[in-house]
Amino acid sequence: MPMGFIQSELDLKLLVLYIMSRVAGPVTFLQLLELALCDEGVDYFSLTEAVGHMVETGQLERDEEQHYSITDKGRRNSEICESSLPYSVRMHCDENLVRVNDAIRRQAQVQADVSDNEDGTCTLHLRLDDVGTPLLQLELLTPSRPQAAAMAHRFQSDPTALYYHIVTLLTKPAEAKPGDDTKDTKKETDYEKK
Template identity: 25%
Template sequence: MRMGYIREPEDVKYLILYCLSLLPMTVSVDDLMEVTMIDGGFGYFEFMQCFHELLESGHISELDMIDHKEYLLSNEGRKVVELMEGQLRLSVRDRAQTAALRVISRIRRNNSLRAYHKKNDDGSFHVTLAVYDKSFEMMSINVAVFNERQCQMLEQNFKDNAESIYKGLLSLLLEDPKAKASQEETK
């Protein structure tokens, strides 16, 4: 037996629309699913069926990106959310808002990081790791490595630890050599 308050297809559809209204940017279906599947009253197949019905009815707009599709709430969907405002239980709305904030934070973080590589003529690789704040490049590191595996390791470790790498690099670069020397003398 399933738990949760959202069980009927119409409720699932409204929850999907409500969750999309919380997201200030286009999102993948996986991101939307992460925000929406918070109640435990429905599963993947119910979500996908309702999602596609909303897409076909024009309540959700689809955008073709380079290698994937992203979605946003259409004007028609926004009207439904406004009309049905308050229909969801407060506990469901709170969980949806918490999930939306988590997804927004992850998307913004991922959008602020760039990690890519290109192969050089001599067979080595050039890896670029960068941190952006909106369109402003805050830090960029270029590293030469010798194989594809090293490229992948650098890129993944950078994505997993970008904040620590950025703070550590700044700390090292901004360290006062005179203060460091006097600290070593007092030891």
């Protein structure tokens, strides 16, 4: 391994436990790698081996979508051993965790899923949450999966804009349309009073 504070497999496992006990939710291997590259002693292959062993020993678990999360056993081990990591490595991890945790929280708050219908169309499911409370839930019928995917991407890139436009549209006062009887009724009522 290159020179760095992480010089053994045990050091690397302690680093992984430190990261996984502080991450806001399940992460992919690439996200974990990005977080672990806070030290020159970490590389892709050694991290792959360490994470695989930690899954086998029950310190981490991997779900069907290939996301990793820490187990109770891993969390206990992290609490016991985290002070063994050098302070500078922990601080660098914490800086990286802020960015990744923000992205994980945002992903949890903004959800867009596409489901296929029997007739060949798709339904786009959009959801925007604020601290676990749904602000917006919307289902749209779309003619194709590519269009639904494009709409989902647009929503995920700026969900507050869609929310703002819907609320604005629903709260603006209704405009009188030509032929609307509300004005004529008011005139008749005023005439009858005279």
